[in-house]
Amino acid sequence: MSAARQASTYPALVQDLADRGLLTARWRRVFEAVPRSRFVPERAWRQLPDRCVPVREADEWLALVNSDEPVVTQLDDGVEGGPGIATSSNSMPSMTARMLGLLQVEDGSRVLEVGTGTGYVAALLCERLGDDLVHSVELDAVVAAQAAEALAQAGYRPHLRVGDGEHPWPGLGPVDRLIATCALRYVPYALLRQVRPGGIVVAPLARTFWSGALVQLEVREDGTAVGPFCGGATYMPMRSHRVPDLHEVRGKGRARAAGLDPVRLLDLGFALYAGARLPGVRLIHQDTADGARVWVTREDGAAATAATGEEVWQYGPGLLWEEIEHVWWEYESAGRPDADQFGLTVTSRGQEVWLREPSEVVRPARG
Numbered sequence: 001m002s003a004a005r006q007a008s009t010y011p012a013l014v015q016d017l018a019d020r021g022l023l024t025a026r027w028r029r030v031f032e033a034v035p036r037s038r039f040v041p042e043r044a045w046r047q048l049p050d051r052c053v054p055v056r057e058a059d060e061w062l063a064l065v066n067s068d069e070p071v072v073t074q075l076d077d078g079v080e081g082g083p084g085i086a087t088s089s090n091s092m093p094s095m096t097a098r099m100l101g102l103l104q105v106e107d108g109s110r111v112l113e114v115g116t117g118t119g120y121v122a123a124l125l126c127e128r129l130g131d132d133l134v135h136s137v138e139l140d141a142v143v144a145a146q147a148a149e150a151l152a153q154a155g156y157r158p159h160l161r162v163g164d165g166e167h168p169w170p171g172l173g174p175v176d177r178l179i180a181t182c183a184l185r186y187v188p189y190a191l192l193r194q195v196r197p198g199g200i201v202v203a204p205l206a207r208t209f210w211s212g213a214l215v216q217l218e219v220r221e222d223g224t225a226v227g228p229f230c231g232g233a234t235y236m237p238m239r240s241h242r243v244p245d246l247h248e249v250r251g252k253g254r255a256r257a258a259g260l261d262p263v264r265l266l267d268l269g270f271a272l273y274a275g276a277r278l279p280g281v282r283l284i285h286q287d288t289a290d291g292a293r294v295w296v297t298r299e300d301g302a303a304a305t306a307a308t309g310e311e312v313w314q315y316g317p318g319l320l321w322e323e324i325e326h327v328w329w330e331y332e333s334a335g336r337p338d339a340d341q342f343g344l345t346v347t348s349r350g351q352e353v354w355l356r357e358p359s360e361v362v363r364p365a366r367g
């Protein structure tokens with residue numbers, strides 16, 4: 001989701017974020033004090049919908065860094081000659097601003113960031129809270145070393161660790177706030193135990209059915225966490241949470257007229273609902289001139305593909321497209337709720353999506 005909004009200078013970018021209501025006066029001062037360019041290495045790529053393209057010229061680099069777009073800083077986990085998939089980046093500034101706003105830090109808040117990346121978010125947190133209250137963990141040692149260098153050059157010394165942020169930071173003790181800047185398929189319960197009761201967790205979630213959404217959770221006395229979804233968010237996944245490829249499709253295709261334009265499945269509210277009703281169903285899509293083409297698969301070999309204005313093809317056992325249409329009609333009967341009416345509860349037993357109230361859990365359609 002690369003935004004088209006461009007800003008030619010960093011102050012203009014910060015002004016743009018403030019004009020869009022994404023920065024409080026305090027965060028505005030923090031962003032102004034921490035130029036993004038100090039945290040973007042020379043070697044960078046622009047993220048296009050289907051690939052990353054290298055940024056070759058200095059003026060192109062500067063324009064990208066001063067725009068509201070993500071800047072990709074590593075491909076293929078740093079392995080040369082790979083397929084060119086972004087594995088580390090300096091996130092889209094408006095997304096960073098939204099997440100930091102949702103984190104609701106106060107003076108004295110002790111924060112843990114999962115996914116140091118370029119170090120920019122850690123620097124913003126240091127500028128806001130002071131170095132000693134900021135902790136950031138990065139899985140990739142090369143990325144972590146670059147971030148440590150950039151942070152030191154800019155005068156910040158947060159607590160940094162190279163390790164897997166899916167697990168608690170040994171010996172750290174409880175923090176007041178946790179921000180994940182890589183997407184999770186589920187919120188690991190072990191991570192919640194790193195946050196004190198009353199603390200806040202902000203993370204992008206990306207499950208198999210849909211593209212991604214931010215969630216803001218408050219940790220309760222009993223260690224569970226509850227809170228709302230807060231709009232869409234596309235982040236690169238935590239390494240161990242990468243979504244598997246489409247499942248293998250079995251059997252011959254059967255065509256039928258579509259009772260639903262596949263473009264409707266891409267509404268985030270529906271995606272949250274359907275993801276909870278049809279766990280394990282994987283959906284990917286591509287925009288087309290008329291709307292969208294979608295592919296859905298399930299591990300039992302059931303699959304379907306549909307494009308706006310065309311017939312639907314279903315494969316394998318069962319009738320997956322019909323199940324999806326059924327879930328769509330349920331969603332419609334529920335009043336087509338927007339994404340912000342959904343929320344999430346995380347307990348030691350797993351996580352549940354709910355609609356409007358934590359007690360109104362959206363349960364799987366099967367079993």
Ligand SMILES: C[S@@+](CC[C@H](N)C(=O)[O-])C[C@H]1O[C@@H](n2cnc3c(N)ncnc32)[C@H](O)[C@@H]1O
Binds near residue numbers: 137143237238239
């Ligand atoms: C979008 S980047 C983070 C952006 C960063 N906050 C910044 O300010 O530039 C996501 C980062 O998460 C890291 N990552 C992925 N899985 C991780 C894990 N299990 N633990 C810690 N970091 C992880 C990736 O290596 C990548 O650098």
